[in-house]
Amino acid sequence: MTSVTVRVEGPDPYDVVIGTGVLGALPAMVGDRARTVAVVHAAGLPEIARPVVGVLERAGHTVHALPVPDGEAAKDVAVLAGLWSRFAGLGMTRTDAVVGVGGGATTDLAGFAAASWLRGVPAVLVPTTLLAMVDAAVGGKTGINIPEGKNLVGAFHPPAGVVCDLATLVTLERDDYISGLAEVVKAGLIADPRILELVEDDPEGAARPDGPHTRELIERAVRVKAGVVGADLKEAGLREILNYGHTLAHAIEKAEEYRFRHGHAVAIGMVYAAELACLAGRLPEKEVDRHRAVLTSVGLPTSYGAEAWPALRAAMTIDKKSRGSTLRFVVLDGIAEPGRLEGPDEDLLAAAYRKVAK
Incomplete structure (x- = not known):
């Protein structure tokens, strides 16, 4: 399967690479200036984090894998503070980078950790769920939860790049994959009716990561979000439609x-x-x-x-x-x-x- 690249415009433009076996796009996104790279990954995904670490090490970076709790438990101020301490221990400077590997909670956390460390270091995101690929990892919103509400603490911090390797989707539980489809359908409802037609024509195929239109559905959803956030990064008006x-x-x-x-x-x-x-x-x-x-x-x-x-x-x-x-x-x-x-x-x-x- 060939890959496709979606450009997200704005003050800090970046690419979203979508395809199978596309981790090779990571080193260019991290860039040559980064000496140390912290790979923040969901603890339950070591088998996905390892090839990310490997491709970055082969590119000459010093890489440290930093596991965090799975799911929404990662988006906690104590977990964030723990990452700051690890970054300090690694001597991470403003030219170093954070790579977030996992679902939307992990990419939200990794992005916020990057946004807040030394007032901002580069972040590259490797979403591993459908929900993260079409929503959380694209657009530069980062954050954590507090008892009073979800995502009330965070920052706008566009990533340096996003790599959506569709091979990771086959590891998802069916309910988790279907959950991600809600954001795909949302993109169809607010902007791209062709998404709705693809789902309506073959709902069973749409509900599978190996369905005949999987990449097109993801690409179309990403393009909807890219078009909106490229025009309105900080939710001054247009971006609200994504909610x-x-x-x-x-x-x-x-x-x-x-x-x-x-x-x-x-x-x-x-x-x-x-x-x-x-x-x-x-x-x-x-x-x-x-x-x-x-x-x-x-x-x-x-x-x-x-x-x-x-x-x-x-x-x-x-x-x-x-x-x-x-x-x-x-x-x-x-x-x-x-x-x-x-x-x-x-x-x-x-x-x-x-x-x-x-």
């Missing part, structure tokens, strides 16, 4: 103490946002039905517990899109026609949730 479904999703994740898969929460959140837009008279009901159909076809959930609404509503108050006390939602006026709904009435919020309650 479609995320207001409720982050509330669900908090309620579940981050044990709920991100993509599953986003799937529910997108249906909620669609119902909200429909009740507000902005999105046709047939498009709400399409949300449910395409998400359900690949095995993603579209409903959540009715009794959870009070806790979810409270959690949504602490949302990065809010302005003061005004709650803001990304909604659609049609497929690939994103907009915003500001300060919706409480009765409307509750009515929309009843549509997704089970």
Whole structure:
């Protein structure tokens, strides 16, 4: 399978290389100036971290593998502080580099560690999950969680490059792969309807890492995100559309103490946002039905517990899109026609949730 390169424009442009067996792109992204390279990797992925270390060592770098907890447990201030201490022990300077290997939690952590060490050192990301490839690793958002909410502490720090080796996807559990599809479908809903058509034509194939359109789906999703973040790195306006479904999703994740898969929460959140837009008279009901159909076809959930609404509503108050006390939602006026709904009435919020309650 040949590789494809997607360019992310902006103040600090970089490439996203997508393909199988593409780790050879890493040394050029790390660059010749880096003497020491810290490879921050999920502890459960030593077999994936080893070839990353190997390709960098063969390029002449001094490489140190630094394992961190798997999953969201990595995005903790204590883990971050531990990395800072390791960087200090390694004598890492501003010309050295961090390489993050793992899912979205690992790349978020590695990126923030790079952004905050000496006020910023280069980061190269090697996402190993579908979710990380199409979302977390592209766009320069980095961060950790605190008890009050997800991703509330972080920095914008574009990577020096991203390498998406599709060979790593075959190691994913089926539910984890399907979780990542939520962000792929999101890209289709907000910007690229061809993604929806590919999934609708072959949902079973879309739900497999060896499906006939896997690389095209990933490439299209990455291109959507690249186009948005290249025009709006720091979420001044346009970039907010990437948060479609995320207001409720982050509330669900908090309620579940981050044990709920991100993509599953986003799937529910997108249906909620669609119902909200429909009740507000902005999105046709047939498009709400399409949300449910395409998400359900690949095995993603579209409903959540009715009794959870009070806790979810409270959690949504602490949302990065809010302005003061005004709650803001990304909604659609049609497929690939994103907009915003500001300060919706409480009765409307509750009515929309009843549509997704089970």
